[in-house]
Amino acid sequence: MSSTDTSPSPNGRVPERWYQSWTHVSVDRRSSGYCRVTFDHPPINTITATTVAELAELVGLIEHDPELNVVVFDSANPDFYLAHYDTEHDPARTAALGIGPTGLHAWLDFLVRLSRAPVVTIASIRGRARGAGSEFVLACDMRFASRENTALGQFEVATGVIPGGGPMARLPRLMGRGRALEVLLVGDDLDGPRAEQYGYVNRAIANGELDDEVEAIAARLARFNHEAIARAKSYVDRATLPPDSEFPPALADFFELLGRPAQQAQFARLEELGLNTDSDLERSLGRRVVDSLPDA
Amino acid sequence: MSSTDTSPSPNGRVPERWYQSWTHVSVDRRSSGYCRVTFDHPPINTITATTVAELAELVGLIEHDPELNVVVFDSANPDFYLAHYDTEHDPARTAALGIGPTGLHAWLDFLVRLSRAPVVTIASIRGRARGAGSEFVLACDMRFASRENTALGQFEVATGVIPGGGPMARLPRLMGRGRALEVLLVGDDLDGPRAEQYGYVNRAIANGELDDEVEAIAARLARFNHEAIARAKSYVDRATLPPDSEFPPALADFFELLGRPAQQAQFARLEELGLNTDSDLERSLGRRVVDSLPDA
Amino acid sequence: MSSTDTSPSPNGRVPERWYQSWTHVSVDRRSSGYCRVTFDHPPINTITATTVAELAELVGLIEHDPELNVVVFDSANPDFYLAHYDTEHDPARTAALGIGPTGLHAWLDFLVRLSRAPVVTIASIRGRARGAGSEFVLACDMRFASRENTALGQFEVATGVIPGGGPMARLPRLMGRGRALEVLLVGDDLDGPRAEQYGYVNRAIANGELDDEVEAIAARLARFNHEAIARAKSYVDRATLPPDSEFPPALADFFELLGRPAQQAQFARLEELGLNTDSDLERSLGRRVVDSLPDA
Numbered sequence: 001m002s003s004t005d006t007s008p009s010p011n012g013r014v015p016e017r018w019y020q021s022w023t024h025v026s027v028d029r030r031s032s033g034y035c036r037v038t039f040d041h042p043p044i045n046t047i048t049a050t051t052v053a054e055l056a057e058l059v060g061l062i063e064h065d066p067e068l069n070v071v072v073f074d075s076a077n078p079d080f081y082l083a084h085y086d087t088e089h090d091p092a093r094t095a096a097l098g099i100g101p102t103g104l105h106a107w108l109d110f111l112v113r114l115s116r117a118p119v120v121t122i123a124s125i126r127g128r129a130r131g132a133g134s135e136f137v138l139a140c141d142m143r144f145a146s147r148e149n150t151a152l153g154q155f156e157v158a159t160g161v162i163p164g165g166g167p168m169a170r171l172p173r174l175m176g177r178g179r180a181l182e183v184l185l186v187g188d189d190l191d192g193p194r195a196e197q198y199g200y201v202n203r204a205i206a207n208g209e210l211d212d213e214v215e216a217i218a219a220r221l222a223r224f225n226h227e228a229i230a231r232a233k234s235y236v237d238r239a240t241l242p243p244d245s246e247f248p249p250a251l252a253d254f255f256e257l258l259g260r261p262a263q264q265a266q267f268a269r270l271e272e273l274g275l276n277t278d279s280d281l282e283r284s285l286g287r288r289v290v291d292s293l294p295d296a
Numbered sequence: 297m298s299s300t301d302t303s304p305s306p307n308g309r310v311p312e313r314w315y316q317s318w319t320h321v322s323v324d325r326r327s328s329g330y331c332r333v334t335f336d337h338p339p340i341n342t343i344t345a346t347t348v349a350e351l352a353e354l355v356g357l358i359e360h361d362p363e364l365n366v367v368v369f370d371s372a373n374p375d376f377y378l379a380h381y382d383t384e385h386d387p388a389r390t391a392a393l394g395i396g397p398t399g400l401h402a403w404l405d406f407l408v409r410l411s412r413a414p415v416v417t418i419a420s421i422r423g424r425a426r427g428a429g430s431e432f433v434l435a436c437d438m439r440f441a442s443r444e445n446t447a448l449g450q451f452e453v454a455t456g457v458i459p460g461g462g463p464m465a466r467l468p469r470l471m472g473r474g475r476a477l478e479v480l481l482v483g484d485d486l487d488g489p490r491a492e493q494y495g496y497v498n499r500a501i502a503n504g505e506l507d508d509e510v511e512a513i514a515a516r517l518a519r520f521n522h523e524a525i526a527r528a529k530s531y532v533d534r535a536t537l538p539p540d541s542e543f544p545p546a547l548a549d550f551f552e553l554l555g556r557p558a559q560q561a562q563f564a565r566l567e568e569l570g571l572n573t574d575s576d577l578e579r580s581l582g583r584r585v586v587d588s589l590p591d592a
Numbered sequence: 593m594s595s596t597d598t599s600p601s602p603n604g605r606v607p608e609r610w611y612q613s614w615t616h617v618s619v620d621r622r623s624s625g626y627c628r629v630t631f632d633h634p635p636i637n638t639i640t641a642t643t644v645a646e647l648a649e650l651v652g653l654i655e656h657d658p659e660l661n662v663v664v665f666d667s668a669n670p671d672f673y674l675a676h677y678d679t680e681h682d683p684a685r686t687a688a689l690g691i692g693p694t695g696l697h698a699w700l701d702f703l704v705r706l707s708r709a710p711v712v713t714i715a716s717i718r719g720r721a722r723g724a725g726s727e728f729v730l731a732c733d734m735r736f737a738s739r740e741n742t743a744l745g746q747f748e749v750a751t752g753v754i755p756g757g758g759p760m761a762r763l764p765r766l767m768g769r770g771r772a773l774e775v776l777l778v779g780d781d782l783d784g785p786r787a788e789q790y791g792y793v794n795r796a797i798a799n800g801e802l803d804d805e806v807e808a809i810a811a812r813l814a815r816f817n818h819e820a821i822a823r824a825k826s827y828v829d830r831a832t833l834p835p836d837s838e839f840p841p842a843l844a845d846f847f848e849l850l851g852r853p854a855q856q857a858q859f860a861r862l863e864e865l866g867l868n869t870d871s872d873l874e875r876s877l878g879r880r881v882v883d884s885l886p887d888a
Contacts, residue, residue, distance in 0.1 A: 235760035
């Protein structure tokens with residue numbers, strides 16, 4: 001433990017568990033108050049059962065760290081922030097995630113715990129974040145996006161299923177019913193300026209300035225009093241967070257609709273077209289998802 | 297029935313009732329998934345008891361059509377989308393509309409059923425939509441408006457009454473309390489850019505591109521799985537729609553306030569100035585409604 | 593009383609109490625329907641116990657005036673709208689304000705009564721409004737701000753406390769959770785364009801046009817029917833106002849956190865840096881508040 005004696009925490013150390021090795025993320029505890037988490041799961045940062053398990057471990061650390069004020073989530077891949085969920089042809093892996101401490105399915109459990117964690121969570125978005133990737137950024141407290149290099153969307157309805165991780169609850173509370181229905185039902189990508197206009201993100205920032213601006217905000221927050229941040233956020237939580245009970249029915253619908261033969265066939269066509277790889281399909285998924293429709 | 301044998305529906309036909317003749321709208325079932333409804337009630341597309349009765353009939357068809365995904369509402373008159381309500385000097389006609397299946401007054405019944413219908417409803421707005429015309433677009437799922445040729449507003453308070461068709465419930469949920477109070481209390485028109493800025497519409501689109509953009513969205517939605525659209529929308533409904541009970545008290549207030557002698561006199565002055573005709577008053581109603589005030 | 597015989601009220605007079613002398617505001621009843629209130633408490637329009645007492649008196653007049661339609665609040669100081677709260681080193685003065693008719697602490701009592709008053713309240717913002725100054729404008733019905741000369745913010749968290757006058761309840765309902773958390777937790781100033789983009793204000797207006805535009809809106813509203821304004825607003829109130837019970841816990845937290853030695857020390861440093869005076873600190877408080885942090 002001697003190597004951590006100089007770390008800036010109340011008792012002189014950041015808990016060792018922060019320094020474990022991770023698979024799909026890298027974790028950089030820059031100071032006692034500030035942690036940066038970088039998604040790094042080549043080739044396109046899909047979210048898999050492994051990712052969810054690691055994020056669940058991470059949110060447990062975040063929840064119980066009285067020194068930590070701010071966590072920034074960014075991506076090692078400038079073209080993909082978090083592509084979307086990938087079952088890896090093995091639904092059993094996802095099923096094995098089970099339920100979390102909130103009593104919700106592991107993915108929902110992670111998202112609701114992240115949204116209530118007593119720290120400021122910031123998604124610094126460069127590249128594509130669709131489906132579960134969008135659900136992740138929506139569970140963060142704030143979202144800043146590259147003006148020139150962002151694609152956000154919920155493409156699920158275009159594949160005959162519905163999103164399972166909460167965007168029907170979160171999007172309309174951010175941007176109103178009309179724009180949320182457009183995002184959810186039309187299912188196309190939103191670029192940076194449109195995401196800013198709709199309130200999907202706090203702001204779109206010039207790509208070359210995004211990192212510096214987010215860094216300045218995080219460095220500022222890192223110096224603040226932890227208790228003030230935690231309490232102020234908790235009051236906003238009470239006024240804004242959907243009740244946990246709003247999430248599970250949509251996830252159950254997602255699984256039910258996904259199990260239909262027509263949807264299994266559509267996902268097989270998407271894989272043939274390049275889903276889960278760094279393909280033209282993935283780069284233009286909002287536009288090209290319709291190529292997988294039966295009568296395409 | 298042979299003429300419909302080739303129509304793209306599950307059992308080979310679109311129900312014949314879709315092809316009835318209509319008075320204030322034209323209905324074009326472009327495909328099994330896509331219907332376009334065009335308001336056409338010269339000279340300025342006022343909403344009358346006849347319009348409400350036809351819209352109620354139409355929403356019944358929409359609710360029970362398992363093939364239909366999207367309905368676009370536009371106007372045959374480029375200057376007026378839907379002017380506002382007109383009692384035609386015969387309140388008995390409006391009274392005769394009675395209550396609908398939801399137990400609400402016919403106008404409210406139509407609006408809440410439209411908002412919950414298991415299809416995507418899109419208002420493609422060119423020209424003026426005030427009062428009940430604005431209430432109609434607010435009950436649609438999405439609103440796209442001509443950037444150069446749109447006037448949206450709730451002018452009722454300027455006439456000494458209040459809106460009866462739900463905008464006090466719907467507007468603040470779209471744009472927040474401050475901007476909703478401005479729309480409702482100041483009662484002036486919003487042009488396309490302002491409507492977009494305030495979130496009154498999803499987007500203002502260059503007048504020459506509005507039709508193509510809405511058509512592209514509708515054509516895309518028409519190909520999607522109906523059940524996915526219906527379920528995704530239903531979850532947004534639960535998170536966003538006002539409870540039905542929020543609507544009737546304001547409508548009762550509208551009738552009460554309208555019955556006052558001062559308001560009857562003000563509406564008489566508005567008619568003298570050109571209300572319900574293609575007049576300068578109607579073209580600039582947000583600005584000119586004050587010309588009917590007692591001390592004008 | 594003869595001098596008021598010609599005033600335009602139902603019984604020929606505006607109540608005399610409107611013409612009392614005020615300390616931190618000037619009150620100009622321009623007509624029976626329209627009142628302008630100008631904050632004037634040099635050097636920077638801090639809010640003190642005296643201000644709260646006068647505002648409480650004023651809202652009582654507003655609530656019971658059946659002729660009044662609109663109240664515009666502006667500032668005599670072009671650089672400061674309402675700086676923030678100042679206890680004047682005498683917390684007993686604030687404590688002595690007690691509770692108001694709603695059963696809430698005097699400051700909360702004033703804010704919730706203002707928000708429900710049966711008139712249109714407009715904040716015409718030029719200069720800085722932070723902390724309680726921001727809480728005041730958020731309790732008004734509409735906010736119009738100078739595009740070039742506005743700074744809005746909640747700087748409390750940066751000082752180790754939390755806002756006590758309701759912005760955790762009001763801001764997210766105006767601008768959504770993500771942007772509200774940024775305002776509340778980062779605590780920096782928002783300029784006019786950013787305030788407009790986030791929905792903090794209805795609109796940012798060119799500084800040279802702000803007064804004329806607000807005057808035109810107020811003059812229009814002054815002519816409308818009082819009952820129509822009051823009822824329309826009351827329906828928006830039901831759909832949008834936080835329940836009164838949402839406010840007191842945060843105010844109690846504010847007092848608790850403020851009492852900590854570390855926060856007392858930080859406020860002492862802020863005073864050394866120029867708090868409550870027309871200083872560079874006050875002019876750039878959002879940026880410079882961090883200069884008071886322990887490790888600065």
